[in-house]
Structure formats: structure tokens, C-alpha cells
Amino acid sequence: MGEEEEVKLLGTWYSPVVLRAKIALRLKSVDYDYVEEDLFGSKSELLLKSNPVYKKVPVLIHNSKPVCESLNIVEYIDETWNSSEPSILPSHPHDRALARFWSAFVDDKWFQALMAAVVTKSEDAKAKGMEEVEEGLLQLEDAFIALSKGKSFFGGETIGLMDICLGSFLVFFKAREKLKKEKILDELKTPSLYRWANRFLSDEMVKNVVPEIDRVAKFIVELEDRAQSVALSS
Amino acid sequence: MAERSESEEVKLLGMWASPFSRRIEIALTLKGVSYEFSEEDITNKSSLLLQLNPVYKMIPVLVHNGKPISESLVILEYIDETWRDNPILPQDPYEKAMARFWAKFVDEQIYVTAMKVVGKIGEERDAVVEATRDLLMFLEKELVGKDFFGGRSLGFVDIVATLVAFWLMRTEEIVGVKVVPVDKFPEIHRWVKNLLGNDVIKKCIPPEDEHLQYIRARMEKLNVKSA
Numbered sequence: 279m280g281e282e283e284e285v286k287l288l289g290t291w292y293s294p295v296v297l298r299a300k301i302a303l304r305l306k307s308v309d310y311d312y313v314e315e316d317l318f319g320s321k322s323e324l325l326l327k328s329n330p331v332y333k334k335v336p337v338l339i340h341n342s343k344p345v346c347e348s349l350n351i352v353e354y355i356d357e358t359w360n361s362s363e364p365s366i367l368p369s370h371p372h373d374r375a376l377a378r379f380w381s382a383f384v385d386d387k388w389f390q391a392l393m394a395a396v397v398t399k400s401e402d403a404k405a406k407g408m409e410e411v412e413e414g415l416l417q418l419e420d421a422f423i424a425l426s427k428g429k430s431f432f433g434g435e436t437i438g439l440m441d442i443c444l445g446s447f448l449v450f451f452k453a454r455e456k457l458k459k460e461k462i463l464d465e466l467k468t469p470s471l472y473r474w475a476n477r478f479l480s481d482e483m484v485k486n487v488v489p490e491i492d493r494v495a496k497f498i499v500e501l502e503d504r505a506q507s508v509a510l511s512s
Numbered sequence: 513m514a515e516r517s518e519s520e521e522v523k524l525l526g527m528w529a530s531p532f533s534r535r536i537e538i539a540l541t542l543k544g545v546s547y548e549f550s551e552e553d554i555t556n557k558s559s560l561l562l563q564l565n566p567v568y569k570m571i572p573v574l575v576h577n578g579k580p581i582s583e584s585l586v587i588l589e590y591i592d593e594t595w596r597d598n599p600i601l602p603q604d605p606y607e608k609a610m611a612r613f614w615a616k617f618v619d620e621q622i623y624v625t626a627m628k629v630v631g632k633i634g635e636e637r638d639a640v641v642e643a644t645r646d647l648l649m650f651l652e653k654e655l656v657g658k659d660f661f662g663g664r665s666l667g668f669v670d671i672v673a674t675l676v677a678f679w680l681m682r683t684e685e686i687v688g689v690k691v692v693p694v695d696k697f698p699e700i701h702r703w704v705k706n707l708l709g710n711d712v713i714k715k716c717i718p719p720e721d722e723h724l725q726y727i728r729a730r731m732e733k734l735n736v737k738s739a
Contacts, residue, residue, distance in 0.1 A: 331617065331650055345609045347616065357605040371593040372579055378586045383567060417567060 285310035286339040288325050290317055291489055292497050294446040295348035296336040300487045301442050302352045302366060306359040349381055352442055364436035373425075377432070380421050381443040388414040389447070392462075412467070418444065419468040426470075430477055437483060445478040452479075453494040522547040523575040525561055527554055529718055529726050531675040532584040533572040538671050538716045539588050543595040585615055588668065601668045614654065614661065615672040622647045626680050630687060631734060641691055644680075648697060651676070655699035659706050666710060670703075677704045678717045686727050 287303065287310050289296030303310055315325055315335050328337045328344035338345045338354065345354045356366035367374050391414060395407025425432045425440060432440035451462040465472040478484055524540070524547050526533030540547050552561055552571050564573045564580040573580050574587045576594070581587050592600045602608050625647055628640045651673065654661060661669035681692055681704065694701045707713045718726075 340606070343606050345606070345613075347613055350609050350612050350616075353612070354605050354609040357608065371590050372576075372581070374593065375581045375586050375590040378589065379581070379583055382583055382586065387567075 283309075284339075284341050286313060287311070288313045288315055288322070288328065288337040288339070289335045290315055292494060293335060294450060297446045297449075297488060298348045298442050299336040299338055299351045299355070301437070301446070301484055302355040304483050304487050305364060305366060305437060306355055306362040308355070308359055308362075348446075349385070349439070349443065352439060356439075364433075364438075366433070366437070366439055366442070368433065368438065376421075376425055377439040380418070380425070380432070380440050383414075383421075384418070384440075384443050388418070411462075415463070415468050415471065419471050422470050422474060426474075431474065437478070437481065441474075441478055445475070445484065448475050448479055449488045449491055449494050450498075451475075452491045453498055456491060457495050457498060521575070521577055523550060524548070525550045525552050525558075525564065525573040525575070526571045527552050529723060530554075530571060531679045534678075534716055534718065535584055535671050535674060536572045536574060536587055536591070538674065538712060539591045539600060541712045541716055542598050542600065542666065542671075543591065544597060545591070545595050585612075585619065585672070588615075588671065592668075600662075600666075600671065602662075611662075611668040614651070614669045617647075617650065618669070618673050618675060622651075622680070623675060626691065629689060629691060630683065630731065637689065641689055644691055645696065648676070648692060648700065652697050652699050655703050660703065666707075666713070670707065674707065674713070674717065676700070677707055678723075682720070682723060683727055685724060686731060 285303070285308055287296070287299055289299065289312065291314060300312075313322070313324070315322060317335070321333060324339075325335065325337060326333055328339055329335075329346045332346060334346070336346075336348055336351060338351045340354075340358065345351050352366060367377060388411065391407055391410040395404050395411055398404050398407060421440075422432055426434065429435050431437050432444070437445075448463075455461055463472050463475055479488065522540070522545055524533070524536055526536065526549060528534075528551060537549070550558075550560075552558060554571065557569060561571065561573065562569055564575060565571075565582040568582060570582070572584055572587060573582050574590065575581075576590075581590050588600065601611055622644065625640065626644045629637060629644065632640055651661075654669075658664075660666050661673060676692070677700075684691055692700055
């Protein structure tokens with residue numbers, strides 16, 4: 279790459295999807311400027327200019343050109359700093375398709391179900407939602423077994439797209455477990471995923487990048503208080 | 513990188529009126545890939561479909577040498593990576609990222625919002641039409657100075673956005689709402705003309721009369737008033 283490499287990441291410290299970009303940049307040993315956005319205050323001019331369509335983080339700005347959408351950013355990082363190991367996407371087209379399929383599943387189907395189950399006030403909807411979440415986890419357990427082929431990660435020997443995609447939520451899960459005593463990943467139901475989660479979070483490339491569980495737990499409490507007061511005042 | 517050989521088996525489980533299925537056909541045809549098409553009755557899904565796509569149970573599913581792939585955007589990238597003639601995605605990582613961004617935008621924003629036009633009336637419908645137009649404005653701006661989203665020739669975003677050209681805009685006729693009027697969206701209209709000048713597109717989109725009939729029939733089923 280050229281001598282003047284300007285890499286900037288707009289994000290928030292708590293966002294799992296921002297974490298994806300951070301992990302990918304770390305995996306490739308890319309130096310970057312990090313800009314913390316205040317999404318509860320007002321979004322920066324740079325953010326609004328760089329992501330006019332969604333106005334969301336993360337945004338990766340590489341030599342003044344913005345890339346938006348977290349999985350898009352991860353693939354961009356992989357393709358741009360392609361001389362750095364490891365490869366985040368596998369090399370064979372079919373394996374790449376599987377990595378993309380399951381990442382899309384996590385974001386478009388599974389996580390949506392989880393969020394719906396978590397925020398709903400209706401006990402019925404929550405129960406139904408959690409059923410869908412659990413079904414999804416069983417599918418992800420099978421996916422892990424198929425994709426990892428006996429190795430440590432979805433990506434095989436090294437962290438790949440699916441690891442980053444699903445792994446980015448793990449600290450939030452752990453924080454919720456601490457707060458609510460509600461387990462998302464169950465050692466008995468999805469043993470492979472459970473073990474993978476611990477491996478992922480303790481990996482050199484991840485452990486110094488993820489936010490602290492306690493800090494996230496505090497943040498969740500703040501979010502819920504905020505939601506409560508909004509609900510009460512309306 | 514797979515070499516084309518006699519034993520290559522490519523099968524597509526699809527549905528003639530589905531934009532997601534047709535986009536796969538466009539990609540395969542652009543690349544000169546022979547495939548066996550299997551028409552699925554989505555009201556009565558085959559056991560093969562359920563077996564090959566247990567997660568979503570939806571078409572399209574591409575089967576290549578016995579291995580199934582689902583989700584149209586994933587399939588398109590797979591096709592581009594496997595058959596290297598007539599590339600669909602740009603080579604440059606930034607251009608590629610932009611193409612992926614716009615493709616997702618079409619499917620996740622435009623499609624989802626535009627779908628809501630059907631079955632709504634009065635003020636509610638006006639609001640959805642407004643929302644759809646706001647989204648379409650982004651595409652309108654992308655087309656300025658270009659024949660196609662892909663530049664001088666058809667690319668990834670064009671293939672995905674056929675959903676707008678030949679589904680959204682065909683539905684207009686039937687629901688009687690000009691969601692994409694030419695005075696507000698001259699670039700999009702110009703782009704549709706360019707698409708219609710392309711042999712692969714002409715070959716791969718559903719025939720207009722049958723398609724309109726099908727849309728009408730579906731609306732009737734949903735008890736939607738036709739224009």
C-alpha cells in the first residue's frame with residue numbers, strides 16, 4: 279500500500295458491530311485513528327458526511343473514502359490488506375459462501391430474534407422469541423462443526439468472518455448473564471459454541487480489543503433506565 | 513477457481529416471477545454458464561428445496577456439483593468467484609465495497625419499504641410512497657453520468673436492482689401509483705432503458721404480460737384493489 283495511509287474508524291466503545299471492524303484491523307495489524315461518536319448527543323459532521331444513508335457506526339475511512347456496514351468493512355479490510363495474514367475470508371468460493379451465509383443469518387435472522395425477545399414486554403412474545411433464538415443457536419452449533427472442520431474457529435485455524443460476526447456479541451451476552459443471570463450460550467445445549475466463545479474471547483487478537491464486561495453491564499443498566507424514563511415521561 | 517468441465521453440474525431451484533431467482537439467472541447467463549432450472553411452487557415447497565435450504569426454506573438455491581448455496585447475494589458472489597468471465601463485481605476493493613453496500617440497500621431498504629405500498633390506501637400509502645422515493649433518490653444520484661450502476665456495463669448492483677426496474681416499476685401499473693415518476697427520477701428511467709437494451713436482461717426477466725397477470729392475481733388474492 280502507499281506511504282500515506284490514512285485509516286480512521288468512527289465508532290462507539292460499546293457497539294458490537296464497531297468491534298468487528300476493530301478486530302479485523304487488529305488481525306491485519308493496521309494502524310488507525312479511532313473517533314468515538316456520541317450517539318446519545320449529536321453525531322459528528324464527519325459521520326453524517328461519511329454515512330449519509332444510514333448515519334450509523336462503524337464507518338471506516340481509508341484515504342478519505344468511507345466504507346459503511348460492518349461486514350462490508352471486514353471484507354474490505356481483508357481484501358485491502360491482503361498481504362497480511364491471516365485471511366479473514368477462506369479461499370475457496372464455497373467456503374466463502376458459507377461464511378457469508380452464516381454471517382447474514384446471524385445479523386438478519388438470529389440477532390433480530392434475540393433483540394425482539396429481549397425488548398418485548400409481553401411474556402408470550404419473549405418465550406416465543408427465545409425459542410427462535412435457541413433454535414438458531416442449535417443451527418449455529420451445527421454450522422460451527424461444519425465450518426471449523428475440527429479446528430478452533432469458524433474460520434479454521436484462525437479467526438474468520440463468522441468468528442468476528444458472532445463473536446462481536448459475546449461480551450454483551452456475558453454482561454447480560456452477569457446482570458440478569460440469563461444465559462444465552464448454554465454449555466450443555468451448544469457445547470462447541472460454548473467452548474468456541476471462551477477461545478475467541480481469550481484470543482490475543484480479541485482480548486485487548488473487546489470492552490470490559492463490567493463496563494458493558496453498567497451500560498446496559500443505563501440504557502434500560504433511559505428507556506424506562508422515556509416510557510414514563512411519554 | 514473451478515475449471516469448466518463436462519461433469520460440472522449447475523442447478524438452480526427458482527421461481528419464474530421472483531426477482532431474487534431471476535437475478536441468479538441473469539448472472540449465470542452473463543457468464544455463459546449452463547444450468548438446469550427447477551421451478552418451485554412456493555405454495556407447496558418440494559422436499560428437495562426443504563432439504564437444500566433448511567434454514568430459510570426459500571428460493572433461489574444454487575446447487576453446484578452437489579453443494580447447495582442459498583441467499584441471492586451470497587449466490588451472486590459465489591458465481592462471480594467461480595466463473596471468472598464477464599466479472600460482475602469490480603476488482604478494486606473500494607468499488608467492490610460500494611457495490612455490496614448498494615446491493616444490500618436495494619434489498620434491505622428499498623424492497624422492504626416498497627413492499628408496504630401494496631395493501632395500503634390513502635394517507636398511509638402516501639407516506640410509504642414518500643419513504644420509498646426518498647430511498648430511490650440515493651440510487652438516482654448514483655446513476656448520474658453512468659449508463660449502469662456498474663459504469664459502462666452491467667454489474668452487481670444493476671443485477672440486484674432489476675428488482676426496482678422490473679418488479680417495483682411493473683407493480684406501479686397495477687396498484688395505480690407512480691412510485692417512480694420520470695420527472696423525479698430521470699436517471700432511473702434512463703437506466704431502465706439501458707437495461708432493456710441488453711440481451712441478457714431481455715432474455716432473463718419475466719415476460720411482461722404474464723408477469724403483470726401474475727401480480728394482478730396475487731393482489732386479488734390479498735384483496736388489494738387494482739387500478
